[in-house]
Structure formats: C-alpha cells, structure tokens
Amino acid sequence: MIRWINRLFARGEPAISEAGLRDASSFARLHAASFRRGWSDGEFGQLLNERNVLAHRATRGRALDGFILSRVAAGEAEILSVAVASARRGQGLARTLLNLHLRRLAGLGARAVFLEVDEDNTPARRLYARAGFREVGRRAGYYQHAGNMAATALVLRRDLA
Secondary structure, three states, X not given: OHHHHHHHHHOOOOEEEEOOHHHHHHHHHHHHHHOOOOOOHHHHHHHHHOOOEEEXXXXXXXXXXXXXXXXXXXXXXXXXXXXXXXXXXOOOHHXXXXXXXXXXXXHOOOOEEEEEEEOOOHHHHHHHHHOOOEEEEEEEEEEEEHHHXXXXXXXXXXXXX
C-alpha cells in the first residue's frame, strides 16, 4: 500500500526546495550520470557546506529529478552545475530550476550571473539563451569528450540588476 501511495505522488510535479549537505550523495550520483567527469560525494559535500553556495533540488518522493548549484561572491554568482535526470529532460524542469534559482540569487544581492557551457550542448545553450544569458568569452579545450577530443566552453553572463 505504501509503495502504491509513493508511486501516486511521485507522478506529479517535482517539489523544488533549497538543498543542503544531506543532498551531497544524491547530487554526486546524478552529476556522474549527467557528465563525463562526475563530482564525488566529498566534492559536493564541501560545496554544500560553504556559506556562499546556494543549491536547489527538484524531487518527487525520494527521487532526485534535478539540481542547480551556484557560488555567490562580491555581488556576482557563478552557476557551477545544473543536472536533470535523463527521464525528466525536455519537460521544462531545468528552466523551472533556473528561474527560481536566478530569483533567489537576485534576492541575495547578486547583480550578475556567469556560467560555462559546452559549445556542443545545444539543449543547455538554448535554455540559457531563453533565460537571457549572452556569450562573453570562450575557453578552448576546456571540456574533454570521448576519445580525448577537446571542446570549447562558452562563458555566458546574465545581468540580474
């Protein structure tokens, strides 16, 4: 009976909330499934323990559907990572997380937000363009793909104030 109730509630929209240190392991698992080089539980633990790091998570029941993580310093923020579970991609979850996160960053006094994205990651580039980010730089050879192929990172910026 409890499993049936959990499945019933898990079908709805995910709950979005601030994340904390207890989320390090689930973030690490989702990050490893989403990127070529995943970050460890320890790396996420260190980040989530910093006072100037803001993280939001999207969950359905106990399942992590996505997260976004930023660091704030001197009136600017850098989005460090965004990940969405493969089964939830293409459903607007990243946009929902990003919009909420940007509002929260602005509320904390960030006037600008930066991030890096692989120039070959078309869905992410589309998401950021729709959210008002613009290219302000490039880092050649920043990402490593299969076969040791290097890819360029685009540095994007969005003003919040």
